[in-house]
Amino acid sequence: MTTSPLTIPASRDYALHRARVPAIFLADGAPPDADRDGDGCVLVDMSIADGRVTRIAAADSTPPEGALDLGGRQVWPTLVDMHTHLDKGHTVARTPNPDGSFVSARDATMADRIGFWDEADLRRRMTFGLACAEAHGVGAIRTHLDSNDDGPHRDQAATSWGVFRELRDAWAGRIALQAVGLVPIDVYATDHARRLADIVATSGGLIGGVTRASGGLHGEPMENIDGLLDRLFALAAERDLDIDLHVDETGDPAAAALDAVARATLRHGYEGRVTCGHCCSLAVQPPAQAAATIALVAAAGISIVTLPTVNMYLQDRGAGRTPRWRGVAPVHELIAAGIAVAVAGDNCRDAFYAYGDHDMLDTLRQAIRILHFDHPLDLAPGLAGPVPAAAMRLKDTGTIRVGGPADLIILGCKTLNQMVTRHHADRIVIKRGKPLGATPPSYAQLDASIAS
Ligand SMILES: [Zn+2]
Structure with a gap:
């Protein structure tokens, strides 16, 4: 499915190159010139600054300066x-x-x-x-x-x-x-x-x-x-x-x-x-x-x-x-x-x-x-x-838009078929531009009477 582990930049400002986003998530529509696959996913470049999405455009043929190349991995909103x-x-x-x-x-x-x-x-x-x-x-x-x-x-x-x-x-x-x-x-x-x-x-x-x-x-x-x-x-x-x-x-x-x-x-x-x-x-x-x-x-x-x-x-x-x-x-x-x-x-x-x-x-x-x-x-x-x-009348969750928070999920897979097929323990959750780095809590955190 994927080729290499990803490291999200520590900087507050960075770009994602070749992100494959289901077009239905793009609140303002997909860039019309973006490459689109048979399941409605478009290949885009995305800029992030100060925890917000500042640009979504059709993926360029060459990566923007200093961009993280996702190689076509799926990028979803939270x-x-x-x-x-x-x-x-x-x-x-x-x-x-x-x-x-x-x-x-x-x-x-x-x-x-x-x-x-x-x-x-x-x-x-x-x-x-x-x-x-x-x-x-x-x-x-x-x-x-x-x-x-x-x-x-x-x-x-x-x-x-x-x-x-x-x-x-x-x-x-x-x-x-x-x-x-x-x-x-x-x-x-x-x-x-x-x-x-x-x-x-x-x-x-x-x-x-x-x-x-x-x-x-x-x-x-x-x-x-x-x-x-x-x-x-x-x-x-x-x-x-x-x-x-x-x-x-x-x-x-x-x-x-x-x-x-x-x-x-x-x-x-x-x-x-x-x-x-x-x-x-x-x-x-x-x-x-x-x-x-x-x-x-x-x-x-x-x-x-x-x-x-x-x-x-x-x-x-x-x-x-x-x-x-x-x-x-x-x-x-x-x-x-x-x-x-x-x-x-x-x-x-x-x-x-x-x-x-x-x-x-x-x-x-x-x-x-x-x-x-x-x-x-x-x-x-x-x-x-x-x-x-x-x-639920939410603006900042469930969609991706320019001006919205960079709250994203980067999956290890590239197509929706792969998304449905495999589980995603390797997903990277991004909140306000930064990797969350959290894992689900241990059941040991529950009270002894309800732990198992
Ligand atoms: Zn119910």
Whole structure:
């Protein structure tokens, strides 16, 4: 794949020669005269000064004075993981999922939350997750935060959001952090909904939820879903909050909350401000029903996040039985309708997903294969860069542009085929022009109760 190890100049000002960049990452378009391969990657020279990209041009036939010759290696921006659960992460050893099912994941998570989630526990595990992500070249994360506040969960929302605000400030300039208040949708019929909305508003977060009842499953009847969504949207509108929901995370075609969310978005004039994650059942509904919902989602300007690694783990699982479907939303059909679709990592080493390392490059490589998002590969990098960056309204992550920060990932490979094929332990993450030099933290850094 590559020929020689790279040494990034210690200087704040340098140039990269023969960088191969997927054109979809270039926010201001590719230089028209740049050499372009069959997967939409262009060969460019890039200048960096004082931590910023100052020039992007078609690769010259000779290297600029003193430039580092990348020999056609892939150069990417730092990536965006717009749907995670940092508060649940790395609990798999102390609270395992006994059978890998969604029901067991829901129940194990509640037990872990009640038993362990104080400030110190959240801070330790969330910091570990952020350190993993940073080392892999993730520059922005949106995390959902379990924000129940009833019975045994008393004060969980205040505790978790307090730790989030502390970590967001501590990690500013390293990973841009957003958070979403996550509660079962029936919580919007309770007094806690207003308290949660106020916590979210004072924390600069998003309001959200999961479109199933407390202790229930996606697909079970919810006659008052429209009224609950109206309450959620009203609380959001009063505080000018964006919305991010977990929707229809099941292979049960009876789960059709996405349609209700799209109608609520239109009813409240909230077009362009709503994200829906999962949407698995859309793939197994009758084609005419799915097409009608997709048209509504497009009209409502809803962004969709697909979580292929976790959906493939949880969906169509049964003891002693081999899964028959991949569990993912109909991504091709959504994109064909003009809907913005991002890929994200979701859970890491918890009851909902036993694996994961906050590595968006790895998530994207798996997603491309799970979703058949290839032949050609030119649009694939967009799912982890410009699409989620736009949905999260980020300017400095997920794209490369003149004037933007030199936050880059230099891969050891030259083509997108090689990117998908091999893992990338040899990647070089550049932050503000300088090599980060970080490696994922050792599991020994976790508390003894959650270390393995
Ligand atoms: Zn999730």
